[in-house]
Amino acid sequence: MTTTRNQRVTSFTTLPSPAALRDELPLSEANEELVNRSRAEVEHILSGEDDRLLVVVGPCSVHDPVAALDYARRLAPLAAELSDDLLVVMRVYFEKPRSNGGWKGLINDPGLDGSHDVVRGLRTARRLLTDVLDEGLPIACEFLEPVSPQYIADAVSWGAIGARTTESQVHRQLASGLSMPVGFKNGMDGDLQSAIDGCLVARRGQVFFGADDSGAAAVVATTGNPATHLVLRGGKSGPNYSPEHVADAAAKGERAGIPTRIVVDASHANSNKDHVRQAVVAREIAQRLADAPALAGVMLESFLEPGRQELTDESRERLVYGQSVTDACLGWDDTADLLRELAAASRSRRRVPSAASAR
Numbered sequence: 001m002t003t004t005r006n007q008r009v010t011s012f013t014t015l016p017s018p019a020a021l022r023d024e025l026p027l028s029e030a031n032e033e034l035v036n037r038s039r040a041e042v043e044h045i046l047s048g049e050d051d052r053l054l055v056v057v058g059p060c061s062v063h064d065p066v067a068a069l070d071y072a073r074r075l076a077p078l079a080a081e082l083s084d085d086l087l088v089v090m091r092v093y094f095e096k097p098r099s100n101g102g103w104k105g106l107i108n109d110p111g112l113d114g115s116h117d118v119v120r121g122l123r124t125a126r127r128l129l130t131d132v133l134d135e136g137l138p139i140a141c142e143f144l145e146p147v148s149p150q151y152i153a154d155a156v157s158w159g160a161i162g163a164r165t166t167e168s169q170v171h172r173q174l175a176s177g178l179s180m181p182v183g184f185k186n187g188m189d190g191d192l193q194s195a196i197d198g199c200l201v202a203r204r205g206q207v208f209f210g211a212d213d214s215g216a217a218a219v220v221a222t223t224g225n226p227a228t229h230l231v232l233r234g235g236k237s238g239p240n241y242s243p244e245h246v247a248d249a250a251a252k253g254e255r256a257g258i259p260t261r262i263v264v265d266a267s268h269a270n271s272n273k274d275h276v277r278q279a280v281v282a283r284e285i286a287q288r289l290a291d292a293p294a295l296a297g298v299m300l301e302s303f304l305e306p307g308r309q310e311l312t313d314e315s316r317e318r319l320v321y322g323q324s325v326t327d328a329c330l331g332w333d334d335t336a337d338l339l340r341e342l343a344a345a346s347r348s349r350r351r352v353p354s355a356a357s358a359r
């Protein structure tokens with residue numbers, strides 16, 4: 001028998017339904033309250049009603065849930081200590097968009113070995129999310145797969161659409177239905193317009209293909225997400241973290257109909273993925289925070305150990321604990337120093353009248 005179907009598909013593996021996974025690993029009432037409260041706080045920071053600085057900080061990617069939780073347990077008390085000046089949201093990124101292939105994150109391949117046990121990946125990810133929330137930390141994720149948010153997004157307080165997908169209609173539609181504020185990163189070339197367009201499309205209600213709570217393929221209709229905003233991550237054209245870049249992006253966004261403040265990513269093309277440089281950039285941002293009233297938040301890539309390590313068949317069994325297998329990260333000690341510096345800068349910006357009247 002000849003067929004024209006699925007000639008290049010080797011298998012289909014049925015996933016548990018989102019509802020079943022949530023029932024297995026539910027959010028406690030306290031954690032639901034934390035998620036809803038922190039989503040509102042992020043929105044208030046974006047609008048300028050809350051004059052603290054949002055800091056999205058944590059590993060480039062989670063490859064070892066034990067180390068990620070260890071990190072959360074260090075971050076949580078510091079976040080609480082600095083909470084008058086900072087809203088700290090932990091990066092708990094499970095889905096990695098790769099430039100040229102490679103490991104695509106814990107959900108896609110929790111064994112880090114190409115075995116792609118996605119069901120285990122979803123379960124491990126959700127368990128870690130509930131553990132991090134139990135520490136009192138709100139969570140940030142990048143959303144990459146169109147169906148995976150149904151399994152995890154109820155635990156997330158800030159979402160990102162990355163530089164490689166900011167132009168993607170699929171991701172813009174997805175963001176239109178997400179329950180949390182979503183930042184669109186500028187494109188890989190540094191182009192801001194694709195992120196502005198992404199925010200605008202996601203602000204409108206959309207109708208698209210997705211999955212419902214039972215996992216069935218469904219037509220999804222959304223209201224639109226009014227809390228979309230721009231994230232400056234640098235690009236091939238160079239870095240874009242200066243107060244001038246922030247003011248320019250805020251003005252362009254406002255003219256286009258996105259009246260929110262801006263998040264700056266100190267990593268990626270703003271630091272050339274060099275963690276030492278990332279600390280310099282973050283420090284510059286802190287020092288000039290008062291000159292950037294439209295700056296709502298800063299993103300840092302940080303883990304327990306500084307730098308990064310290659311993930312290979314040989315290294316898999318002897319990976320350095322707490323060190324990134326994707327982008328180079330700040331180590332914990334530098335991170336703690338930087339968070340204190342950002343908190344001090346946020347406190348002193350509050351005293352500068354123009355900061356309060358940013359929007």
Ligand SMILES: O=C[C@H](O)[C@H](O)COP(=O)(O)O
Nearest residue numbers: 060096097098099100326327
């Ligand atoms: O933050 C993550 C990385 O920059 C992104 O996934 C791309 O990584 P790659 O260029 O190593 O593939």
Ligand SMILES: C=C(OP(=O)(O)O)C(=O)O
Nearest residue numbers: 097162163164185233268
């Ligand atoms: C992939 C990421 O960033 P970008 O989209 O800016 O490359 C990230 O933040 O993990």
